[in-house]
Amino acid sequence: METVTLTDWFREAANWAFMLIVFPTLFGAWRTVTSDNIVRAVLYLVVALGGTAAMFLMLGAAFVGWTVVLVYIGAVVILFLIGIMITRAPLGADTVLSHGSDVKVPAALLSVVLFGVIAWAMVAAFGANMIEPFEPTLTSDMANVLFDRFVVPFEVVSFVLLAALIGGIAIARKDDEGGER
Amino acid sequence: MTIIQFIIVGAALFSMGLYGVITRKNAVLILASVELMLAAVNINLVSFDTYLQDQLHSGQIFALFIIALAAAEVGIGIAIVLMIYRNRQSADVDELNLMKG
Numbered sequence: 115m116e117t118v119t120l121t122d123w124f125r126e127a128a129n130w131a132f133m134l135i136v137f138p139t140l141f142g143a144w145r146t147v148t149s150d151n152i153v154r155a156v157l158y159l160v161v162a163l164g165g166t167a168a169m170f171l172m173l174g175a176a177f178v179g180w181t182v183v184l185v186y187i188g189a190v191v192i193l194f195l196i197g198i199m200i201t202r203a204p205l206g207a208d209t210v211l212s213h214g215s216d217v218k219v220p221a222a223l224l225s226v227v228l229f230g231v232i233a234w235a236m237v238a239a240f241g242a243n244m245i246e247p248f249e250p251t252l253t254s255d256m257a258n259v260l261f262d263r264f265v266v267p268f269e270v271v272s273f274v275l276l277a278a279l280i281g282g283i284a285i286a287r288k289d290d291e292g293g294e295r
Numbered sequence: 296m297t298i299i300q301f302i303i304v305g306a307a308l309f310s311m312g313l314y315g316v317i318t319r320k321n322a323v324l325i326l327a328s329v330e331l332m333l334a335a336v337n338i339n340l341v342s343f344d345t346y347l348q349d350q351l352h353s354g355q356i357f358a359l360f361i362i363a364l365a366a367a368e369v370g371i372g373i374a375i376v377l378m379i380y381r382n383r384q385s386a387d388v389d390e391l392n393l394m395k396g
Contacts, residue, residue: 118297128296136304143308143331147315152324159327162308166334169301170358173345178355178362182337185362190330190369197323197373201386210387211321221317229310236302245296245346256352264356271363278367282374288381 117242132172139165152202152211156194160187174250301342308335322376322386326369333365 123129142161149155163186170179212218260268308331315328337358344354380386 123297126296129300132296132300136300139304140307140311143311146331147311147318147324147328152321155324156327159330162331163334166308166338169304169338170341172296173301173341175341175345175355175358178337178341178358181359181362182334185366186330186334190366193369193373194323194327197326197376200377201323201380211324212318213320218318221314224317225310225314228313229306232306232309233303236306237299240298240302243298243346245298245342246348248345248348251352251355256355259351260356260359263351267360271360275363275367278371282370285371286374286377 116244116246118244119242123242128172132169135165135168135172139169148212150211152198153195155211156191156198159194160191163187163191173245174248176250177253177256298342298346301338305335305338305342308332308338320387320389322379322388323373325388326372326376330365330369333361337361 139162142158142165145158146155146162149158163182167179167182167187170176170182213221312328312330312332312335315331316325319325319328340354340358340361342354344352344358347354376386379391383390
């Protein structure tokens with residue numbers, strides 16, 4: 115595998131675009147887990163997920179990237195916002211969104227250690243290996259593979275999604291008859 | 296582009312998601328942190344798919360499956376949170392101690 119030095123890395127234009135993407139992504143992720151405003155936290159999740167979609171586009175995975183935009187930003191985040199609006203207690207019972215520092219400090223320590231272990235192992239394994247020049251993945255190629263080789267898992271996922279949505283409706287439905295659940 | 300830059304971003308997102316899952320009290324925000332961890336997994340899958348030049352594009356296909364399953368997970372999760380909120384008037388996971396001995 116071809117490797118690259120740091121100066122050559124900074125000379126490549128795609129890496130500047132990468133940094134332009136990665137800083138908002140990490141900032142959005144950071145604010146998602148730390149923000150004290152619940153609506154802002156979910157809207158910062160849009161920034162983080164939009165950054166991952168842009169990274170998929172950089173990697174030539176256009177179909178996955180736009181799927182992330184449509185499914186995550188278009189549907190999942192809206193679902194989060196609806197969940198927030200419904201569970202927002204008018205009494206202000208849920209104003210504290212995070213634990214105190216007795217939980218935060220060990221959690222931060224654990225996260226940093228986990229990140230360090232993954233980063234160390236991956237740098238040891240892959241070093242400065244370049245991604246070879248690649249052609250962007252055509253959506254027609256994705257379709258050919260998805261509906262040929264992976265058609266059975268695809269159908270299984272479809273049934274899981276159907277069952278989950280029916281189950282979600284069944285769980286969240288109001289019982290008008292007053293029967294016990 | 297190198298492979299390691301994408302892996303590092305994935306690891307950072309995963310660690311932040313873990314931090315959020317541990318420290319958040321609100322059930323909706325815990326689900327949002329889980330979404331961050333799943334996004335980190337997707338970054339790893341897609342970047343290795345491109346790195347290995349997979350002819351079947353297995354990494355991207357699996358990323359699509361993860362996206363679909365994440366949507367299902369959020370749908371069920373929000374439904375459960377709604378039901379708990381209706382019964383307990385709270386979305387705080389620490390108050391769900393009915394089965395505590």
